[in-house]
Amino acid sequence: xxIIYFVLLFAVDVVVSKYxxxxxxxxxxxxxxxxxxxxxxxxxxxEYYASAEEALSYSCMRAVLTEEDHVPAADGTVEWTPGVTxxxxxxxxxxxLGENLLGNITWRVDLNAPAHWTHSEITYDGxxxxxxxxxxxxxWALLLHCAEQREGTRWLSAFVLSRKKSLPKNVMAYLxxxxxxxxxxxxxxxxISHDDCAQKTAKADFSPILVEAGSKVPRKxxxxxxxxxxx
Numbered sequence: 001x002x003i004i005y006f007v008l009l010f011a012v013d014v015v016v017s018k019y020x021x022x023x024x025x026x027x028x029x030x031x032x033x034x035x036x037x038x039x040x041x042x043x044x045x046x047e048y049y050a051s052a053e054e055a056l057s058y059s060c061m062r063a064v065l066t067e068e069d070h071v072p073a074a075d076g077t078v079e080w081t082p083g084v085t086x087x088x089x090x091x092x093x094x095x096x097l098g099e100n101l102l103g104n105i106t107w108r109v110d111l112n113a114p115a116h117w118t119h120s121e122i123t124y125d126g127x128x129x130x131x132x133x134x135x136x137x138x139x140w141a142l143l144l145h146c147a148e149q150r151e152g153t154r155w156l157s158a159f160v161l162s163r164k165k166s167l168p169k170n171v172m173a174y175l176x177x178x179x180x181x182x183x184x185x186x187x188x189x190x191x192i193s194h195d196d197c198a199q200k201t202a203k204a205d206f207s208p209i210l211v212e213a214g215s216k217v218p219r220k221x222x223x224x225x226x227x228x229x230x231x
């Protein structure tokens with residue numbers, strides 16, 4: 001009986017230790033000794049994951065990181081503090097018109113932990129956290145984003161960034177192996193094609209993809225078309 005009791009206790013302990021609170025952001029150890037100046041510039045987003053977008057695919061997603069000396073505060077004022085802005089362009093992969101969309105987001109950077117960036121807005125629920133999980137600066141970087149809500153599940157996403165349109169398979173495998181420890185399901189980490197990305201005028205969409213106050217789902221950019229039949 002004592003042996004059986006011990007085995008049952010061990011089994012319960014294993015189950016409890018694997019429990020993941022989907023309302024909270026995972027504990028993240030961002031890049032130590034991070035140099036934000038080397039992270040700036042142009043990037044291709046070559047793989048993408050979002051916990052609420054398992055069926056939504058993108059193409060031609062690019063990002064440009066620039067350093068800031070001020071950050072918009074949640075109350076609409078400007079705070080003079082170190083920051084970083086991501087300007088990004090993308091398309092929906094199934095968009096028949098191939099229309100480019102663009103947007104941006106600015107994070108506050110704590111120079112004591114420069115690989116952890118935060119963003120907040122009065123119209124959104126909670127804090128939007130971004131972590132640089134790993135980077136080689138000149139070739140690739142791995143970002144994890146997480147937004148918590150007062151109610152409901154968190155919103156989790158990840159970007160694999162590359163200075164070129166693609167990365168070697170061994171590098172992709174290395175970066176993918178880092179994601180499951182942060183509760184990212186690798187089955188839903190999708191490649192982003194950069195084929196047929198001829199430049200077109202981009203349509204502005206400057207709202208970051210975040211969880212709105214009072215909502216339980218992330219706000220996603222959307223687009224509709226009025227196309228006559230036969231065209």
